[in-house]
Amino acid sequence: MEMKRVMLTSGAEATIELRDGIILKSRAPKRYRLKEIDERLRRERTKIEAKLIAEARKSGVPTPIIYDVMNCEIQMEYIDGVQLKHVLDANLSERIGELVGLLHTAGIIHGDLTTSNMILAGERIYLIDFGLAYFDQSTEARGVDVHVLFQTFESTHGGHETLIKAFTRGYRKTFKDADDVLQRVKEIESRGRYRTERL
Amino acid sequence: MRRKSKCVLGIEGTAWNLSAAIVDQSRVIASAESSYHPVEGGLHPRAAAQHHATHMEQVIHDVLAKGKKNNAKISAVAFSIGPGFGPCLRTVATAARALSLSMNVPLIGVNHCIAHIEIGRWLCNVADPVILYVSGANSQVLSYRNGKYRIFGETLDIGIGNALDKFGRYAGLQHPGGPKIEEIARKAKCYMPLPYVVKGMDFSFSGLTTAAKDALAHAPLEDVCHSFQETAFAMLVEVTERALAHTGKKDILLAGGVGANSRLMEMLNTMCQDRSAKFFAPDKAYMKDNGAMIAYTGLLMLESGAVLSVEDSAVRPNYRPDEVEVTWR
Incomplete structure (x- = not known):
């Protein structure tokens, strides 16, 4: 039987391949960096990613189902939908806020919350690419997580203030420490070099 | 006959290098510079400003004389208004205001970081790259969208050059350490793990710097230099690659003085090859702080009407590149 193989994306982190309806995410070696650094990062990130995808799902955040993990490759469910960066609006941003709130309640930091890493499939928003995710319950880690998303809103989407406001609404709904984190986000923003609006 | 383009005099002096140049639409017509080299320790803002004040007359005299030989008629005076050391910025701004008034031409305040980008785009002829800007004080990954250069990721503490x-x-090692570290790293025998800190799209170098200092107690200098460079540059290239993937852009432009490091260039080049992206870096003379980048960006701003009155020309030591309204793209 002939296998159907399609290369979906070659992202910065990994290559995503669709093989017989299953997603294969593999972290190919990066030639630009030293082998020692490369192997350390790829191995650690693959193992942690698989674990976190499963944990996030348990906490109520739609993520792909994991089928298998080996070396630097994860086999998981294929989510057929559209990246949020192409369809983002305030309503969706509020729902992102709810999901990130659930994630943070479960003690999970995504680590790369961009609108490229969210897929709208039917009625559900799936979070994908947990390649930089980790467990952490600190306000700081949660703040950086949200800060990254706000940076994406600002750098890639128009009307980012509305999107941020909508996100905040959703985030507060599902996460009791939301206000502490949002306060920290402001402080983190002021840390980048030369920010004029200091707290 | 070619229509004669306007000429702009630009003065750079945000930190170690006082440099002036005259450019027009097609080339750098004249340049002159004088660099401040600390006898010991690092850059001292006041000492650097005193250096600039002492050598300003000579540098301006030289560049204007060279310009005159080439029949350059100055249409505007541009200066780096920030970011940079306050005392240095004020010294340069004072000279620029005086020149603008005495020549009776418009005054233009140029953002130093944006100037690094624009000279690179000009000389490398690249339209819309993702930019990795690495210097002593600054480390940023930027990309243009909708009237501004947006910062994708940046250092959360010190610049990579400052870290080195x-x-x-x-x-x-004597200041500046970067080139010497690059040289010494070539003789390394092994890599030792150092903190690799990428937080989202941002990076941090101060913990790495401390760990590298500590490592000197039990490891040879060559190995620590090598490990420092490999770790820090891998962080920079990783974020640059992610910006490339996220924006879908196809070109990378390297800017800033640390861009002269050949290992960093090699790593970026390899990353670009593997992603079928193109890697661009201007000549080293135009990656370090230079007057031509201020003059050229000044020319772009002049043509889009972004000129300053003397009253509004106060320096901006904390001027971020994402605050600049890009009126010329």
Whole structure:
């Protein structure tokens, strides 16, 4: 039987391949960096990613189902939908806020919350690419997580203030420490070099 | 006959290098510079400003004389208004205001970081790249969208050049440490793990610098230099690659003085090859701080009407590149 193989994306982190309806995410070696650094990062990130995808799902955040993990490759469910960066609006941003709130309640930091890493499939928003995710319950880690998303809103989407406001609404709904984190986000923003609006 | 383009005089002096140049639409017509080299330790803002004040007359005299030989008629005076050391910025701004008034031409305040980008785009002829800007004080990944250069990721503490210099000084190397570390790293025998800190799209170098200093107690300098560079540059290239993937852009432009490091260039080049992206870097003379980048960006701003009155020309030591309204793209 002939296998159907399609290369979906070659992202910065990994290559995503669709093989017989299953997603294969593999972290190919990066030639630009030293082998020692490369192997350390790829191995650690693959193992942690698989674990976190499963944990996030348990906490109520739609993520792909994991089928298998080996070396630097994860086999998981294929989510057929559209990246949020192409369809983002305030309503969706509020729902992102709810999901990130659930994630943070479960003690999970995504680590790369961009609108490229969210897929709208039917009625559900799936979070994908947990390649930089980790467990952490600190306000700081949660703040950086949200800060990254706000940076994406600002750098890639128009009307980012509305999107941020909508996100905040959703985030507060599902996460009791939301206000502490949002306060920290402001402080983190002021840390980048030369920010004029200091707290 | 070619329509004669306007000429702009630009003065750079945000930190170590006082540099002036005259450019027109097609080329750098004249340039002159004088660099401040600390006898010991690192850059001292006041000492650097005193250097600039002492050599300003000579540098301006030289560049204007060279310009005159080439029949350059100055249409505007541009200066780096920030970011940079306050005393240095004020020295340069004073000279620029005086020149603008005496020549009776418009005054233009140029953002130093944006100037690094624009000279690179000009000389490398690249329209819309993702930019990795690495210098002593700054480390940023930027990309243009909708009237501004947006910052995708940046250092959360010190610039990569500053990190290298700090470590270099601790290791007994003279300022600037970067080039010496690059040289010494070539003789390394092995890599030792150092903190690899990428937080989202941002990076941090101060913990790495401390760890590298500590490592000197039990490891040879060559190995620590090598490990420092490999770790820090891998962080920069990783974020740059992610910006490339996220924006879908196809070109990378390297800017800033640390861009002269050949290992960093090699790593970026390899990353670009593997992603079928193109890697661009201007000549080293135009990656370090230089007057031509201020003059050229000044020319772009002049043509889009972004000129300043003397009253509004106060320097901006904390001027971020994402605050600049890009009126010329």
